[in-house]
Amino acid sequence: MTVPVPGVRIVEGSGGSHPGSRAGTSVAVFIGRLPEAEGKLEFVSSWSDFQTRFLESGMPSGAAAWLPLAVRGFFANGGSSCHVAAITDAETYVAELDLHLIALEAAEVGMIAVPDLFHDRNDAVADEIRAAVAEHCSALGTRMAILDAPADPAPESAETLATRLKEELLATQTPFTTLYYPWLKVPGLTAGTTQEVPPCGHIAGAWARSDALRGIHKAPANLTLLEVSGLSWDLIDEEHARLHAKGVDCVRLLPGQGLTLWGARTLSDEPEWVQINVRRVVNALTQDIRMATRWVTDQKELNTERLRAIVRNDVTAILTQWWRRGALKGVAAKDAFSVTCDDTNNPGSPVGPATLSIVAQVAPLHPAEFVTIRVSQTRAQN
Incomplete structure (x- = not known):
């Protein structure tokens, strides 16, 4: 039997509260x-930084x-940092x-x-590429795949792809997967030109802008897309309704609102x-709880009631912060969440590695x- 490797020890000692780091x-x-x-796999902090690299x-x-x-669309729409993984x-x-994807497992990525x-x-x-990305996001449970509809502007192409993804390719990964339509018309890299591009970069930037202005608990929808001059297809309501039913998120040209991201499924x-x-709130909560409780891997008596009480306090503090931000329902914190870390889910004395x-x-x-x-949280045997 393989003995698990202890987790990263971000706090030493066993007392007090250990607030978690915010997930990226x-x-x-x-x-x-x-x-x-x-x-190259590079961390990029701006469009000019990307150009230089x-x-x-x-x-x-x-x-x-x-x-x-x-990448340019990401920063133009509110993104502040990203990783770029170059395929040669x-x-x-x-x-x-x-x-x-293996190298990115330890990175704080959303x-x-x-x-x-x-x-x-x-x-x-x-x-194969879509499946690998979706599986990566699902396995880690802390990030989302933003996929693009095909370049074919007809809405039927996006509807067909969504059906295949849901029924054939990504049946267990769909909660971590999104699909956006249609492609965008944007200024080209050469002055005076226009080019149609997949929407994922602009969408990711709009997500980041919504996170900064409203928080990740707000749906990233009803957002104006910036640095976009048009769409490869202007949807009518009947077409949009069919795509919405399939879980496809669309960009619409809406009267008085401009080019708007409409849908957050x-x-x-x-x-x-x-x-x-x-899905993103639960991703972030899970990451926060993992980070805040990694210190328990350093404890010599992992399943003592004293330690469980400290862990309950730590996790309760994290969830209370999320509730106060408005990310969880409930007039009172007790209506928004509950935490269990006691004999009911840690029965008896474990044999082997303590979990x-x-x-x-x-x-x-x-x-x-x-x-x-x-x-x-698992501690390897001495």
């Missing part, structure tokens, strides 16, 4: 081909510009993608996009995970049902 929910990752970047040899055009334009060779795209997914790629490879059909903001189990039930703004979060 507004930090994006953009993955795509940048042939001259030699497989990746575009010293000049501005690309056509499909080669999709990733740079996504189309033939080894999936292998390089897997390496980047969203992942692949702007050049449709660049000279057959459907089978595109499916995941691809999930599970009622508790339909809304993006609910402390924490169960938190929370009531996000939507839906009304409680959502259960389970976190375990």
Whole structure:
């Protein structure tokens, strides 16, 4: 039997409150081909920073510009920082993608996009890439995949893809997966030009702007998209209704509002995970609880009642902060959440590695049902 490795020890000692670090929910990752970047994985803090790191040899055009334009759209719409994972060779795209995703596991990241997914790629490879990103987000439980509809402007293409993703490819990952339509018309990298691009970069930036202004517990919808001059297809209400029913989030040209992000759904059909903001709040809460309780891996008596009481206090403090921000329902904190870390979910004396189990039930703004979060901290045997 493999003995688990102890977690990262961010606090020493066993007393007092250990407030958790905020998860990087507004930090994006953009993955795509940048042939001259030699497989770099870089942290980028601005559009000019990206240009310095990746575009010293000049501005690309056509499909080669999709990733740079996504990054520019991210910062133009309110993003403040992102990671860029460069793929150097189309033939080894999936292998390089897997390496980047492994490297990103320890990073504080909230969203992942692949702007050049449709660049000279057959459907089978595109499916493999989408599945790898969605599985990564689902396995970690702390980030969302922002996927793009096909370049084909007809709404039927997005509807067909959504059906395939829900029924065939990502059945267990859909709560962590979103799909956006249509493509956007934006200023090109060369002055005086216009180019159609996948919407993921602008969407990720709008998410980050909404996070900063309203908090991640607010649905990232009814947001104006910036640095966009038009859409590849102007939806009518009947078309939008069909896409909405499939979980596709759309950008609309609305009278008096301009180009507006309209819809904040995941691809999930599970009622508790339909809304993006609910999934993201639970992602962030889970990360906060994990971070705040990692110190217990350093304790020599892991399952003492004293230690459980401290952990309950720590987790209760975190959830109270979220409730006070308005992220959880309830007139009083007791109506918004409950924390269990006692004999009922930590029975007896464990044999082998000691594991402390924490169960938190929370009531996000939507839906009304409680959502259960389970976190375990494991200490390896001496």
